Amino acid sequence: MPCHTECSQYEWRIEPWSICTINTVDDLPACGEGVQSRKIRCVKKGTTSGEARNVEDSLCDQEEMPPTAQVCFLACPNDCVTAPWGPWSNCPLQCDQGTERNRSRHILRQPASANSVCPELVQSEPCILNSTCFTYQYRVSDWSTCQLSENAICGQGSQLRLLDCINSDGKIVELQKCEQFGLINKWKLSESCVVDCPVSCILSDWSPWAECSHTCGSQAQSARTRRILQEAHEEGRPCPNQLTQTKPCPIRPCYMWLLSDWSPCTVEGAECGEGLRKRDLSCVVHWGDWPESPPQPVEDELCGDKLRQQIQQEMEQPCFVPCLGDCHLTEWSSWSSCQLTCLEGRSFETTGRQSRSRAVIIQVMENQGSCPHQVFETQPCKGGKCHTYQWRTGGWSNNERAVWCQRSDGVNVTGGCFLQKRPTTVRHCHPPCTKPFSHCTPSGVCGCEKGYTEVMTTHGFLDYCTRTPGVDNNKKADVKTNSGRLKPGPSQAQDLFNEWTLRPVGPDGRVKLWVYAVTAVGFILILFIIALSFLVCKPSKTTKTSPPPQKPLTLAYDGDMDM
Numbered sequence: 001m002p003c004h005t006e007c008s009q010y011e012w013r014i015e016p017w018s019i020c021t022i023n024t025v026d027d028l029p030a031c032g033e034g035v036q037s038r039k040i041r042c043v044k045k046g047t048t049s050g051e052a053r054n055v056e057d058s059l060c061d062q063e064e065m066p067p068t069a070q071v072c073f074l075a076c077p078n079d080c081v082t083a084p085w086g087p088w089s090n091c092p093l094q095c096d097q098g099t100e101r102n103r104s105r106h107i108l109r110q111p112a113s114a115n116s117v118c119p120e121l122v123q124s125e126p127c128i129l130n131s132t133c134f135t136y137q138y139r140v141s142d143w144s145t146c147q148l149s150e151n152a153i154c155g156q157g158s159q160l161r162l163l164d165c166i167n168s169d170g171k172i173v174e175l176q177k178c179e180q181f182g183l184i185n186k187w188k189l190s191e192s193c194v195v196d197c198p199v200s201c202i203l204s205d206w207s208p209w210a211e212c213s214h215t216c217g218s219q220a221q222s223a224r225t226r227r228i229l230q231e232a233h234e235e236g237r238p239c240p241n242q243l244t245q246t247k248p249c250p251i252r253p254c255y256m257w258l259l260s261d262w263s264p265c266t267v268e269g270a271e272c273g274e275g276l277r278k279r280d281l282s283c284v285v286h287w288g289d290w291p292e293s294p295p296q297p298v299e300d301e302l303c304g305d306k307l308r309q310q311i312q313q314e315m316e317q318p319c320f321v322p323c324l325g326d327c328h329l330t331e332w333s334s335w336s337s338c339q340l341t342c343l344e345g346r347s348f349e350t351t352g353r354q355s356r357s358r359a360v361i362i363q364v365m366e367n368q369g370s371c372p373h374q375v376f377e378t379q380p381c382k383g384g385k386c387h388t389y390q391w392r393t394g395g396w397s398n399n400e401r402a403v404w405c406q407r408s409d410g411v412n413v414t415g416g417c418f419l420q421k422r423p424t425t426v427r428h429c430h431p432p433c434t435k436p437f438s439h440c441t442p443s444g445v446c447g448c449e450k451g452y453t454e455v456m457t458t459h460g461f462l463d464y465c466t467r468t469p470g471v472d473n474n475k476k477a478d479v480k481t482n483s484g485r486l487k488p489g490p491s492q493a494q495d496l497f498n499e500w501t502l503r504p505v506g507p508d509g510r511v512k513l514w515v516y517a518v519t520a521v522g523f524i525l526i527l528f529i530i531a532l533s534f535l536v537c538k539p540s541k542t543t544k545t546s547p548p549p550q551k552p553l554t555l556a557y558d559g560d561m562d563m
Contacts, residue, residue, distance in 0.1 A: 010059045015039040020072035031076035037069045080118035081109035091127035100124045134167040136181040146193035154197035160190050201239035202230040216254035217288020221246045255302045258284045265319035272323035327371030329358040338384035352384025389416035396442050399427040437465040
């Protein structure tokens with residue numbers, strides 16, 4: 001019975017052999033062959049003889065159950081007496097075929113009679129592979145956790161691992177077996193280790209309160225910050241999430257000069273030409289939240305006279321009222337976003353440029369030559385962004401597609417992309433597709449129209465287009481009739497007949513020879529009919545009186561269908 005998991009917890013406990021019992025007759029001496037017996041019992045491993053309690057024999061490994069009886073021998077007075085057998089010698093570590101192990105015994109008393117001889121003193125038996133011969137190897141366990149000294153929670157410690165000797169059966173044996181097998185113990189079984197001590201987060205002091213974000217209004221705030229000097233480790237106190245604090249600033253009214261919109265362009269004493277437009281300046285007060293509380297007018301002294309002098313320069317502006325038929329420019333467009341000069345998505349400058357333009361309006365095309373050109377203006381700006389530009393393409397349609405330049409923010413522009421890298425808008429096949437029933441495919445190679453199959457040359461180009469078998473509309477095979485039966489399609493011979501005799505154009509797109517032959521025969525036949533008609537219908541030399549002319553019959557159609 002094989003041993004299960006429970007067998008590893010129990011073992012056989014063996015008691016000493018009994019004395020040798022000889023079965024003899026009363027008149028004969030008690031000598032010769034007899035029997036010895038002993039008791040065995042199944043006990044739990046690790047218990048002493050006094051603590052061992054018998055359990056069921058089925059809990060122990062039945063295959064390793066020791067024998068309970070054996071043959072013994074008691075020498076008669078005249079027989080040779082030998083000592084018990086010694087232990088078996090060890091088998092070689094490398095179990096070669098034919099190796100043996102031995103045991104021996106020596107003579108204690110020589111036989112008294114010359115007819116008596118001593119039994120064999122040496123026995124041998126072959127070494128059996130996987131029974132008496134094993135291979136061995138070391139097995140080392142994983143490192144244990146770092147063990148610290150008593151009452152210590154961090155610092156220097158040590159960690160251990162175990163070394164076992166395993167035989168070829170997978171069982172753990174004494175370490176001496178591996179040493180006898182010639183193996184060298186090269187594993188380190190202990191080493192020092194360190195357990196990190198818990199470190200709490202260390203923060204710097206709060207910085208001074210910064211200036212208010214706005215000098216006036218109800219939205220102004222001041223902030224202060226602190227930074228992490230040391231991160232937390234192990235079980236130390238973690239760093240807080242709040243590294244910035246804000247507080248509202250005192251609410252102050254905001255005074256500012258407010259410019260009105262430009263007035264219409266006024267020309268003095270004329271209907272068109274150069275003129276002047278103006279706008280008004282007023283002092284207002286607000287609290288930083290215009291949608292909720294719009295600015296209110298106040299005395300001019302509260303906004304400051306110095307700022308007013310700077311704004312006074314922008315109170316008037318020249319303008320132009322175009323006369324009928326004249327060319328003129330539109331109003332300036334809004335300033336564009338701030339752009340930086342970029343190279344491969346990176347900029348090496350901090351000041352950008354923004355631009356605006358005025359477009360020309362031509363009222364009379366005859367005056368186009370005298371019209372001004374579109375006007376551009378640029379100015380420096382701060383906080384520019386570096387954009388990249390990339391060509392975009394649409395889908396192919398009839399071997400054409402749309403191509404445009406797109407900025408990295410998704411805006412389509414008319415400049416910025418390199419013209420040398422512009423994708424093609426028209427797709428061409430090389431060489432051109434001139435074969436009958438061929439066309440340029442989306443992949444840029446010549447292909448055949450629907451219903452035709454490509455026949456390629458050895459160089460991978462289209463040679464000609466041949467009709468695909470089974471595509472002909474006249475070939476309706478497997479069509480069910482009214483009775484539910486399958487109507488047979490045309491036979492293969494009929495297909496060949498239709499393919500080669502009834503079609504004027506061959507698979508390669510060329511006209512077949514029989515077409516030329518039929519044409520020539522038809523032409524000769526027409527000539528023959530014309531000549532024969534001329535000979536038959538030729539008028540004779542006899543003059544006949546022609547009948548009087550008759551009036552032509554004229555039919556009138558009134559639109560009815562009953563004619």
